[in-house]
Amino acid sequence: MAQGKITIDQGLCKACELCIQVCPEKAIELADHLNPKGYHPATFVAENCKGCSLCAMICPEVAIEVYRGR
Amino acid sequence: MAQGKITIDQGLCKACELCIQVCPEKAIELADHLNPKGYHPATFVAENCKGCSLCAMICPEVAIEVYRGR
């Protein structure tokens, strides 16, 4: 079954939490630290990402890249 | 049966002939003489006017008054 992973550009993230909201796998959370912009950036946490790209689709900052495959 | 008559203000008339066009009784014609504006004004000719007011209704110059009765 398809495996996925994402990378989040912590510098671009504005912590809108939309990716967290749409991720079916709860694979994203906000970090505790602040980024230079003063936001707690989203970070990729879980292993069960399916690479469905929903997060990337909604990210207003185009901060997310998605990978898929075995 | 209703009798009618009209008066046409010769000074106002611009000879557009619309009254002549709409009169069911052919009771209006253009005069031969010119009015000060340089038009051959419409004039009331026939006796068979029914006072239907169609001429007055369409006259762009509001030059026509209509009378009816026996």
Add this chain to the structure above:
Amino acid sequence: MLQKTLMSGIGGQGILFSGMCLAWGAMLEDFHITYLPAYGAEMRGGVTSCTIAISPDDEIASPVASSPDYLVIMDNQSMLRLQNTGASGSEMFINTNMVTDRPVRGDIDVIEIPVNDLARSSVGDRYANMVILGAFVQKTRLIKPMTIIDNMELILGKQKARFKAKNIEAFKVGLDYYNKEMP
């Protein structure tokens, strides 16, 4: 010497074209000229007029004629409006078929021409404007009649060139009438 002519009639009488012919003729004879149509509010079917200024030596300062040397009056409204504008001693050409009134003042020359009759009995009513022009040119000699006759095609321009003959004919009718009927 600078000479100004004011031509006036009601829409459709073609008075603007008469003025144009005069202007072209004068230009072709190397006069300085200006032609100014009265524009705008008059648009609505009413009186239209134009002013032609002709000068042998000098550029023309104002194309407007506060008191023209010549007037051409094609209809009665123009008469009522313009009878007092002409300079004293000016000449007024009148289309007697349409102009019922006459100027009250006695200090101007009035030349009466039954323009529409002359046109109707020859080329046709629509050419009345050329008939009066013919008489006008013959009397005033502001330009040579032949200048207009020879260049009618040029003046009319491509689209209207086909009316050349009739315009010339009407123009000549005016010329001849003046020669015959006028002292």
Add this chain to the structure above:
Amino acid sequence: MLQKTLMSGIGGQGILFSGMCLAWGAMLEDFHITYLPAYGAEMRGGVTSCTIAISPDDEIASPVASSPDYLVIMDNQSMLRLQNTGASGSEMFINTNMVTDRPVRGDIDVIEIPVNDLARSSVGDRYANMVILGAFVQKTRLIKPMTIIDNMELILGKQKARFKAKNIEAFKVGLDYYNKEMP
């Protein structure tokens, strides 16, 4: 003598209100004052700041502070942006909870205050702006602390009057902190 204070933070930290309190206080103490918010492009959730000019004798010429005498820095973006604007010898009040960097230059006084901690452990995080103001007033003595405490209701205005108590409390937290912790 004319003294200018620049206060800066990110939207929502309430720094504009801190500045307003200072301005009101100074006015009530009969100083000449101006208050100028940075407006416009900064609107978008980013840094907001305001400049308060206070002068005992003279009307204030320019409400802008090219090199302020005091800075109040509530977050790190403001720090990065403003660290070099202060006049040499100026005093900079820093919210250590949000400001990670420190000014490199050595010619200014830095007063460090854990504003959010102080607020959270008392009235609540949203009142951090009043905490730092308390410390600021206590240190600078630009105005008397009581002026703000006594007139908080007036400053807040009808709609917000109900927040009077908490604002005063937070303000005092700042005062006390400065008295206790600072030399």
Add this chain to the structure above:
Amino acid sequence: MKKIYSRPKSLKSAPFHYCPGCGHSIIHRLICEVIDEMGIQDNIIGIPPAGCAVLAYDYFDVDMCEAAHGRGCAVGTGFKRANPAKIIFTYQGDGDMAAIGTAETLHAANRGEKITSIFVNNAVYGMTGGQMAPTTMLGQKTTTSPFGRNPDFEGYPLKITELIAQLPGAAYVARTSVATPAKIMATKKSIRKAFEIQVAGKGYTLVEILSPCPTNWKVSPIKAFEFLESTMEKEFPLGILKDVEGEG
């Protein structure tokens, strides 16, 4: 015999400056008849356009305030908001209302301004000498569409009335014509209805009236009235497009 038709009293005695066979003066007369019948001559304010009817204030014996070209509905809004008790009507041509005035008209309608617009559609810019209007027919030659209006470059006759009819703010929207005495009567009815609905405070009211411009159509008045019925009424169907009071 007794007089059954004569000049309405709110129509001044000045002779019209319009061309022979022009529809404007017919429409002026109808408005004045309605004003007389409703007895509102002393409570109405008219806003003439820049257009052939620019001199309308010389004919209407009511308070009149000129508007810049296209801005009638904005000026009308100002009047109505400042003094809601007054009855306000704008008188506008197709260029005035459907070209330069598009935004002012649409937004007044959308706000439901309690004013009435009399929209005289003659498919050309009359006053300025017969240029193309948004309402000019396809193929129609004008001084700025010498080869006939071509939809590929000049677009289509704009039916702004249909658009306005869909706005919730519009309470009464009708299109009529002056092509025949009967249609003239119907036009008068619509004008009255519009004024009544304005008075009732129901919203924006609009009567588009198809009207001839013999001069710029370059035909005789009689031909112009024929063209009105045979051609313009095909492109711009007559009828009551909207009436909050249900009928039509």
Add this chain to the structure above:
Amino acid sequence: MKKIYSRPKSLKSAPFHYCPGCGHSIIHRLICEVIDEMGIQDNIIGIPPAGCAVLAYDYFDVDMCEAAHGRGCAVGTGFKRANPAKIIFTYQGDGDMAAIGTAETLHAANRGEKITSIFVNNAVYGMTGGQMAPTTMLGQKTTTSPFGRNPDFEGYPLKITELIAQLPGAAYVARTSVATPAKIMATKKSIRKAFEIQVAGKGYTLVEILSPCPTNWKVSPIKAFEFLESTMEKEFPLGILKDVEGEG
């Protein structure tokens, strides 16, 4: 694993200046994806508005020409008429397009200008600080409708897209939303369709996109996206309102 999603190449690397959760940047990205997929980066000209997207030229890596507030469609008309081979799109907010730009927009559509308008409807004037827009919901509080929009005085949310759909000059007219990933995909499809129909020279194309403005709605991004779906989409129904190529 192979990369299946990354930043489109016609989108510059500059970080967006928009507020957290703003829809503008999502829409920017979609347009750039379509530009990349159609391979038209070197043949398209964009016209950003006066509005929050005024700086769009800092993000789109294509030729871009600023327009005065509301005049995008007029500027676009100038570009297209002068150089018909180019693909032209205007990017406009609701204030820009449906208020001050009403006439320019409607007439470009009516002329069938072969340009595409991306109309970002966020129900407020974002850039200037959240004033009422023609598209503001009834009852919605803004900085210039502090008591909530009241139809009696401020009129109704203006559906300019529905109006444009009726103009013969309009070839493709759709309303979409960015409320969910699925709707974002649909939005992208509509943008592509609009560009394709423009290239085919069929007429004016318009995609209205409902978009959140968390800052001026004064809610969190997540709440804003909820409001978008629960409320705005009710007032402004999604769908393809017109497609000369038949579907929808």
Add this chain to the structure above:
Amino acid sequence: MADKILMKGSHALAEAAVRAGCRCYFGYPITPQNEVPEYMSGRMPEAGGVFLQGESETASINMVIGASASGTRVMTSSSSPGVSLKQEGLSFLSSLELPAVIVNIMRGGPGLGNIAPSQGDYYQATRGGGHGDYRMPVFAPASVQELYDLTMEAFDIADIYRTPALILGDGMVGQIVEPIVIHERAAIKLPDKDYILDGAKGRPSRILKSLILDPAKMEEHNWKLNRKYNLMKIKLPRHEEFMLEDAKLTIVAYGTAARIAKGAVKRARADGLKVGLLRPITLWPFPEEAVRKAAKKTKLFLDFELSTGQMVDDVRLALDGRSKCEFYGRPGGVVPSPREIQRIVERFWLQRNL
């Protein structure tokens, strides 16, 4: 001091309008003056007046015409690009002789420019950016209190002379917060409005029009307006003098630029330079007499504007060769410090060895 309060410039302006009896406001948002419509949207209903956001600046100015013609005190406000869109309307207001107060809180230009304080619209304001021969009173407040006072007065002047009146501020004056005293409008006798349209009840119907086809009549109207403008030129000019008595160098500046200049004057005086400030409060009519009076003592004038130089024309026209007038400008939204202007003053002082 109880009656002193802190208020933002644009709010003071709006409040002054309401207290001056303004009962209609029509406007369209644009930075940096959004606080005016925003304030009005809440305040007007309270005052029983009308707030309406127009669909554009063009629509708004034409709404102003309707409201003014019905006898209501009315105001509109905008900033540079928006004011350009009102030029046709201003020309109409002037020809129709309808009173109204127009506000322009200038921003950097031309084009979209920016939203920083600027004074680039002086020409447009004082020369009539619209078509035809017209002028209107232009007031240039330099503080919040003055913004309040002049706005209030502008309504009276608009009514007295039947003319639009313009408040010309810059982003700074609109945004700055200062102490002000709120007072009610002065009770002065105003001409009654015998021109207004409210339905011809018990009087002949009236016409308001600016179309005058007959050139002779149009010319009469132009000269009538001109006489009115000449009267205003006598009655309205106003200015502030600061340390002018013995000034060898006089700075001429208005609005925010004048505040800065005043600071510069103080600094220069401290260094013993005899420098003074002449601050026009009315830009049209321009205080020509005051300039000529100052020219009696002053060798050199320095016109300082937040632009590339516009008012300098009026200073030179007033001087008509009497003295020289140099120019110093900072356009685009840059607000220089008093220190900077002081340095400029010093430079000229030395160059001309005054």
Add this chain to the structure above:
Amino acid sequence: MADKILMKGSHALAEAAVRAGCRCYFGYPITPQNEVPEYMSGRMPEAGGVFLQGESETASINMVIGASASGTRVMTSSSSPGVSLKQEGLSFLSSLELPAVIVNIMRGGPGLGNIAPSQGDYYQATRGGGHGDYRMPVFAPASVQELYDLTMEAFDIADIYRTPALILGDGMVGQIVEPIVIHERAAIKLPDKDYILDGAKGRPSRILKSLILDPAKMEEHNWKLNRKYNLMKIKLPRHEEFMLEDAKLTIVAYGTAARIAKGAVKRARADGLKVGLLRPITLWPFPEEAVRKAAKKTKLFLDFELSTGQMVDDVRLALDGRSKCEFYGRPGGVVPSPREIQRIVERFWLQRNL
């Protein structure tokens, strides 16, 4: 003379534009310049160009921006009220530095005014009726031939300086019919348009914008434009001198007023009065040097305009006190005769016993 033909001013203007390579025209009807769009509607298709009647003047000027930005020679024309509606667009064109030719055939104003010849828009034209610090070259033709020649040249100047250029005529110049010689455009080297937007093929993408949020950068842009304007002030001023050599009284007039003034000068000379005419052909930049040169000999200047007095400011600014300048005006569409101006000249001559 074969090559001399009779042509109406507005037609000559339109034909000149086409022969200058103008390939887009956007405009909206308004008297007295309808002949321009009407002529273009037939001529442009022939020339393979675009004629489009905009839905308004506002739309038209913004269409001009788009066409100009794509590198096409473009023109729009209107009359006073319509030009007021173009002011925002002109400010944008100036800031974006886009070339275009704008035509204003002035009519009587303010407001709707009338359609008679007038010169009431001089300020608007020369001071930038729009917002912000900008100027544009303004040409004032006095004859049909000059209207043709200047229009043609305006396109080159617009391209050379990347600026909108304005042809400022009056109803008379637009309506008058005179002999003219139609010639083709001069082949001069023009800077290549490296700013145009035609799709970023084989080059980085380009941006055209007037928004410059950073005041420092905005100021740079303002000074850049200003340097360009100063360059134009050196290169562009143009005027005609008539009998100035020994003139004790110099009439300054432009356009139709200048034609009349020339007639007056001839009449006055015939009576032995040493009178001359200085006719500005460019109104901006104003021929200041020429005025100052004339001031060396002339005791008295008489500025004559078909307005209540606008250009007179520029004459006085140029004179800067060197000589006196009186004013005589006929606004509203009245066209006085050379005889009338002669009488005015005589009056001043006597009063000042020149």
